[in-house]
Amino acid sequence: MEISLVLTYLTTFFSLFVLYVFLVTFFKYWKSYYSDPPASKSYPYISIVIPAYNEGLYLRECLESILAVDYPKEKLEIIVVDDGSTDNTYEIAKSFSTLGVIALTKPNGGGKKASPLNFGLKFAKGEFIATMDADSYLTKNTITEMLKLFSDPDVMAVSPAVKIRPSNCFIKEIQRIEYLMILFSRRILSFMDSVPVTPGPFSMFRTKVFSIVGNFDEKNLVEDQEIALRIQSHNFKIKSSVTAEVYTEPPSKMGDLVTQRVRWQRGGMRNYWRYSSMIKPSYGDFGMYFIPLNFLSIIAFFTILSLTLYSFVSTPYYLKYIWLDSLGLGVGTFTFIWAFLFIVGTFFTYLSIKSFDDEKVKLRYILSFLFVYWYLMVCYNLLWLFKELKREPTSW
Amino acid sequence: MERKISYEVYAIAFVLSAFTFLIGIFLGGLTTNSNFSGISTELSNVSSRVDSLKVLLLFDGNSSSFCPLYISELSDLNSEIERVGYKLTYIEDVKQAQDIELKKKYFLLEAESYLLSQKAKNFCSDKSILLINFYSNKACESCKQQGSDILRVRDELHNQNISLKLFSFDGDLGSSVADAFAREYGVNSYPSVVINGKTYSGPIAPDRLGSLVRSAYYENRSSGNS
Structure with a gap:
């Protein structure tokens, strides 16, 4: 059997297997999917740390959204850390000081977000610390919904349902679908104790976790993933909520989106590599399924890409005489397996969106997502590989 | 916390993947059989045309009226046989499937077509x-x-x-x-x-x-x- 055929079989089987693992886990925990533990009657003291660099455009709305949450204001500490902005970020933060907002400023720490985050952590007095991006917005019940998941004392961090507001911008809508799929997957991973990230837009931590695992890694490209992997490496739980909504501003230009994804991919893969020693049975599903999945996905992706390119390059000359017949003759085992893979993949996408009752996405965007997303992945994965091979210095 | 490995989830996912593959292989097999039966029908049609050409050869007529018809028929026939050959090769390349008897039948028709072409060269001065x-x-x-x-x-x-x-x-x-x-x-x-x-x-x-x-x-x- 040809090597290309064996690789095609393997990558297709792998893709199907991964999708089925997510779907089977979803149906296994179907009943618990929407039911979090009841809300606590007490209101613990919570610090929200917002690192901000040139966020003058969004900070006001961000702070207003926090001040509007259903949570006693005296139990909330809001700390804005201006990271040497050149716009009016600090002034905006200061203007909220009468409403209890603490505005701090420091010289820019080289561009990575962990530096102002750690700076803010030093001032935080809460029993829980939430980290938040200045271009993100809370809804009324975000905090109370997240606190529900802390009823388990082993839970050290909770990630919320980070969403994008509906718009008519194609790039934003594609990301909105993607975010819903990520949320759906993350909630499923939550049941496997394998949540790999505490998202930058908003995440909540039990304060004591920082004294055990340390603060954010100031050299990291994706510090919100690295801290989550570190928490996982200490065998603490991270849970993912689907009801604690946080809205964030996604890139609206293709160039910005690709830059963001290359950064995520570069930082992400480096972090998985750094924590690859967790690939052992004692780390359960996280060690034996999730971390290997990230490496295998990259291998599968480049294998599929190479096979696709190879099939174009190796198109036999005689095909031009029977190209019309070849369309029919080519329908065979792989056509059916790929059709099944496509159906299962579409079903997964459908479930992801459907699982959020209030999220309506136009069909044309869903179809575009299924086709466009592959090309986006090709773009940022190739760039990622190129930058890594070139050993290009990492930057935010 | 005590971690666990969801063996039953992976087992079910594996069985589902394997089942999906089996259905794909089964349906793929059906289409390959139907491809071969279609080609077999084409070969039977080509075979009838070869027989007609052989009959033309027995016709002892004037070469100026016989040859153009013979050469043109033969040319169509050659193209038809060639196309069938490509189809068989394509199925072999893409589906790694081969019907040896069908291929032998195809070679027989090719051989006949070759011999008929040689006749065209000898009797009709086909270049x-x-x-x-x-x-x-x-x-x-x-x-x-x-x-x-x-x-x-x-x-x-x-x-x-x-x-x-x-x-x-x-x-x-x-x-x-x-x-x-x-x-x-x-x-x-x-x-x-x-x-x-x-x-x-x-x-x-x-x-x-x-x-x-x-x-x-x-x-x-x-x-x-x-």
Whole structure:
């Protein structure tokens, strides 16, 4: 059997297997999917740390959204850390000081977000610390919904349902679908104790976790993933909520989106590599399924890409005489397996969106997502590989 | 916390993946069978046309009225047989499926078509060059390349109004007809080509192939004129 055929079989089987693992886990925990533990009657003291660099455009709305949450204001500490902005970020933060907002400023720490985050952590007095991006917005019940998941004392961090507001911008809508799929997957991973990230837009931590695992890694490209992997490496739980909504501003230009994804991919893969020693049975599903999945996905992706390119390059000359017949003759085992893979993949996408009752996405965007997303992945994965091979210095 | 591995989830996912594959393989098998039965029908039709041509040969008529009809029918027939050959090769390439009996039947028709083409050259002074490509499907890296090169050369020559008729035989299939042709032309390695009866063993570069066919064509023409 040809090597290309064996690789095609393997990558297709792998893709199907991964999708089925997510779907089977979803149906296994179907009943618990929407039911979090009841809300606590007490209101613990919570610090929200917002690192901000040139966020003058969004900070006001961000702070207003926090001040509007259903949570006693005296139990909330809001700390804005201006990271040497050149716009009016600090002034905006200061203007909220009468409403209890603490505005701090420091010289820019080289561009990575962990530096102002750690700076803010030093001032935080809460029993829980939430980290938040200045271009993100809370809804009324975000905090109370997240606190529900802390009823388990082993839970050290909770990630919320980070969403994008509906718009008519194609790039934003594609990301909105993607975010819903990520949320759906993350909630499923939550049941496997394998949540790999505490998202930058908003995440909540039990304060004591920082004294055990340390603060954010100031050299990291994706510090919100690295801290989550570190928490996982200490065998603490991270849970993912689907009801604690946080809205964030996604890139609206293709160039910005690709830059963001290359950064995520570069930082992400480096972090998985750094924590690859967790690939052992004692780390359960996280060690034996999730971390290997990230490496295998990259291998599968480049294998599929190479096979696709190879099939174009190796198109036999005689095909031009029977190209019309070849369309029919080519329908065979792989056509059916790929059709099944496509159906299962579409079903997964459908479930992801459907699982959020209030999220309506136009069909044309869903179809575009299924086709466009592959090309986006090709773009940022190739760039990622190129930058890594070139050993290009990492930057935010 | 106590971590666990969801063995049952992975087992179910594995079984589902394998089941999906099995359904795909089963449906794929059905389509391959239907492809082969379609090609078998095509071969039967081609076979009837070959028989009609043989009848034409028995017709002892005036060559000026017989030859144009014969050559034109034969040319259509050659193209038809060639197309069937490509379809069989495509199924082999894409689906790794082979129907040996069908392929042998195809080689038989190719052999008949070759012999009928030789008759056309002898009786009707047809100037087409006959090229037999002997290849092997087993461990012959250069055979595929040779096959493509021959087609490219043929298309190039077609633009120069030189007609090249192509016949291909898989020497390792165990077809008695292919074996007989190989013996007839002294072919014992692959790839080998026979151009108007002359055998050339081993891979040939496209340029040399083109010049071999061209010189066979001009040789033909000059012998026809004399």
